[in-house]
Amino acid sequence: MSQPQTSAPVPQPAADTAQRRLIQVLFVGVFMAALDSAIVGPVLPALREAFGIDNRTAGLLTTVFSLSSLCSTALMAYFSDRHGRRPVYLISVALFAIGSVCIAAAPDFDMLLVGRAIQGIGAGGIAPVASAVIGDVFTAERRGRILGLIGATHGMAFVLGPPLATLLTSTLGWRWLFLVNIPVALLVLWWGARSLPNQRNSSAPGHIDLAGIVCTLLFLLCLVLGISRLADSATGLLLWPGFLAASGALLGALVVIEKRQAHPLIPIDLLANRQLACAYVLTLGVGFSMGGIVFLTSIATLAYGVSVESAGLALLPLVLCSMVGSMAAGRLLNRLGARSLVIFGFTLLTLGYLQSAVPQTGLTAFLIASVLIGIGVGVVVSGALRSIAMDEAPPTQRGTAQGLITILNAVGTLLAVTCISAMADFEGGELTGFSHAYLALALSMLLMLWVAFGLKKKSAEPA
Template sequence: MSQQTQLSPPLPAADAVQRRLVQVLFVGVFMAALDSAIVGPVLPALREAFGIDNRTAGLLTTVFSLSSMCSTALMAYFSDRHGRRPVYLASVALFALGSLCIAAAPSFDLLLVGRAIQGLGAGGIAPVASAVIGDVFTAERRGRILGLIGATHGMAFVLGPPLATVLTSTLGWRWLFLVNLPVALVVLRLGARYLPRHRSDAAPGPIDLAGITVTLLFLLFLVMGISRLPDSATGLMLWPWFLAVSGVLLAALVVIEKRQAQALIPIDLFANRQLAIAYVLTLGVGFSMGGIVFLTTIATLAYGVSVEYAGLALLPLVICSMVGSMAAGRLLNRLGARNMVIFGFGLLTLGYLQSAMPETGFTAFVVASVLVGIGLGVVVSGALRTIAIDEAPPAQRGTAQGLINIFNAVGTLLAVTFISAIADFEGGELTGFGHAYLALTLTMLVMLLMAFGLKRKSSGSVVGPATSVGRQE
């Protein structure tokens, strides 16, 4: 995407208008994050309603992850070509349509279709929102806003389970998805009014159909290969082939995209050392997020926490993640992205090291959860997204933010797969999880050392607002 986009000049927007814009972005991202937080608690109701087993129910997560990853690349690409507003609104509308399909689904197959549509919408919401923040707000204000956006996942995981429990036990599980509809309508209405317009002097060039096709196939085979690593005998026979095909497709993608004037995945982004490091670190952030999944298992195996209340063991982690993200956003401009990332991965290394030693007791487990929560909040607060905003050309900001989401999602899948594989190799008992979390600790240590390769100050491709807000052009 080498096209230089001419954004409309900044207009003197009132603080109230910018606050409304932040609200539009925040509510949209929070809606998508909240949906991820309620799926786990609602699974028992879905198994009962459709008569499915646990493996089949797991398709809800796999389908959503795959469709959202594929959508991220596409939505980011089209937001760079045609503007943030139409793509953000289309993403929210798709998410609402998927929610309606799920709520009305008479069978599990149609439920999966709705979940896939939801994923298509969710994949575009966060990266486009981040690109809007980079376009509109000054460097001094970006950190705080990105920190608020980053805190949505913590807020969602605090509010999601109680909300899922109340609605499922009173009105039924379908209402968990129906409530998305009025929220989406509000976002669409306000978004049409307050999201910035986009104006380009040159018409977009041909769509990168070859790049889109190869990228989607690459993500499909990559996800299938990763998800089948710890599978049954059949999976063990298939996963090397899936990963091998994904490797070939990746090589083909690099060749194809180097020849495209407006590539879906601009290869020159990876020639920027700061962006390349940021994307590897984002993979590490995904690894750290995947590590949270099995902490409840450690709580049940090591400390006798009941399965029904295992989720409460993560409450300190979730709250600390939310607080850490907002605090880090406020400190980002003062301390710099590099220092925030180093601090975050340092805490994650210490926290997961303590988690790998469950014999130290439940109090130590809580301390480890606090360290992991704060560390995770810091690394997702917006530091890495700020680097992507500053280092990427303005015409490729959407794509640069989309790659953050893709690397994050791949890292999460890899972490869940490898932790479960290491634990299952040793019988699925506490010793196996201890070894798995020791491996996770080493991964966090590698990320910590890589973070020292970041510059103390990003180059800052654009300083200050770059586009208009509201209806004016």
Template sequence: MRTTAQPPTPAEHRTPEASIGDDVEAAARKRILTVLFVGVFMAALDAAVIAPAIPALRSAFGVDNRQIGLVTIVFSLCSLTSTALMAALSDRFGRRTIYLLDIAGFALGSLIIAKSSSFGVLLLGRAIQGLSAGGITPTASAVVGDTFPADQRGRILGLIGATFGMAFVFGPILASALLVVASWEWIFLINLPFAGIVFVMGYRALPRVTRPAALPPFDYAGITTLAVMLASLTLGINRAADTLTGRTVWPALLATAVLALPVLLWVERRAAQPIVPLTLFGTTQLRTTWVLCTGAGFGMGSVIFISSVAVAAFATPADQAGLLLLPLVLCSSVASALFGRLQNRLGPRRIMLAGFGTLAVGALLIGVAAPTFWLFITATLFVGAGVGIVVGGTLRTVVLDEVDATQRTAAQALVNIGIAIGNLMVVAVLSALADRAGGGLAGLQAAYLFAAGVMVAMMAMSLRLQPTRVQVLAAG
């Protein structure tokens, strides 16, 4: 970990965004912040409304449960594999250009879904949505690093993290209302006015930069290898979680992902401008952060089984179990915003210890006391607060503090990739453990006891973080 200020980055090695922070006035920053919030909220809202739409989509297109699962898998696959690509394009062509392109692409995908005449066209729309969504949050986070002072970034990123909680509060309610008064198409058409507002405001508010005349060759080999690795990993984990899939498919996919890793390292060492700069793994602080991102995704993804616990423990109707998660989501939003404000005072180590510790308590309570209603609700509050803390702004701010301004978007993309991998892993691992433990409530409790152990391991990993924020950048 570097603890002394570095000399200014030479002008020829700096992106134009690296020097715009001091030139942005307070009023302009507020407009930029509005653009970022609404864009991230739009992407998060789509993730929150898709679950209520699934039964309607299955009925409308006459597909079975296995086929309808592609609606989620295609989006996740495209989003994960496009994250690094959008980050690289952002560094080459500017945050503003790529952010607006992603917003427009997301709107196009939503329109295609709403107007789809077949299930294949619907999946095409979801793929376009995923490819676009993969760049929205990393680019927005990099813009925060470009335009806001270092002592404000934690608070801003914490608030951006809280928008996910807001989306998951209002999303299911909005989707249910639209299904009652209109049709499933409007669940996706609702994205269009959001996208229009963001695009117009972003066109006016986001900083314009002049791109250099000469750019290094694009890292086609790197992006191809990374896409193969992430696609194999995504499909392998999804297939491993699907007990109906043949036993030989998912090991082959995971083996492909493992074999692609050394190839990626070899390619990136030789790239003029690598998709994944290997310097992003150069410090203990960064290496620890990538592990914690995966752990944060694991903790975040564990929420998916809590409604199943409510159904098994209290015979809650399946279509009403989601209502029991509203306190969790509200607690998550509050915790994300609160700990974003406390970040400069507490430092990343204490915040991540608090977050993973809170998650561990919540998972442990579910594992040992789920049949007791008030303890179950208490557990959901702990889980919600823990998710808000670990997936809030802390890890993103650590990355902004650690990397050069030229690598901000690539680093934020790795944050997204880590969280996404954790999300994929938790579904496969906890579902397998629940089935092995006999299924039902007993199986789910066993799975949550394992999740509590993972969160304790992440607490131990958090001790490797620096106790306080150390500014290592002169640029930005």
């Protein structure tokens, strides 16, 4: 009689509580990093005034953050596969907090850049490691909903970020925008040390792929610098071909190096999986779709007479629909399957950006297009592609597989912003240039839709 009592399912409520606590600590960490990205734009005027810098110099804050986060993502994902998710996630949050302190206490713009770089290194590890934890801990039935919740943090950040930035900057000063990260980070560190699993890969090799690490960092460095210089009319014509050529050569060298490694930083054999290869191409397209949002406010001001001060409000339907689309897609992921959701998302993005390329249709049509784009972005970032990476990658390489998702997403965003701005500036920065640029973006979304049909139907999907 005693044996059935000891095997009774008494610990189940405690297990549910532990999983809820784990979801919360991952959500808060990802939201903290996403919110910081959303407040940088509104605070730029205050930074220009405080440090006496021009717009081009202020743009270095975004470039440095993108570069450092891209470079750290592969490393953090790699180390999380080798040494466990908990220490890498906590180190990433700690670095983000240290960067925030450096920015808040910065006496000059150089220290501001240093703090932004440290923040980027920390942010590069938060999202991919959080996704890998979800893949390790939760069943396939629950992953979709949780990934949708995590994906919705970016929409929430862009809703709350601008008004929060305006409020704190006008009352306490811009430095408090970064000081508020400190108590949040401390909470995540304390919470995460108690909640995150500390499983280690017992089969991890003793040596580190130093050649792969160095080659990856140099490749990403040249790629980001090449993309950023492409948009710089003053020096870009001379510098960007060299940087992009160097990144191409380094990419070829990286493939050769990683094929020879027994335990590579970036396992090339992951790309031999057709499902994973399609997912990574589509992730690049997701980055393109997110980069296209940046210049929609320019269309609103040029085509419909929306004031510069109110241009951000024109994107409010897009941001709200992105949040709703992400959470809804997360709930429907297990029922409809990743393939169906990705196809639906890129269909909406194609229609929305195609409508944006025809501004003569009026403001109402523009708002309808922004709703389609918002839902589409919410669906494709909801976790469908990350769930494919979780299902297809070996458990010992989940962190790396999630890291590649983050890297390709960021690269796609940089490419989209650069290409749209270059096409618009080529035609004088007027409405015609943006119209042509968004037509090209709509065609790229149509290409991604075609790639999405290449995803296989999983057995869990309904017929």
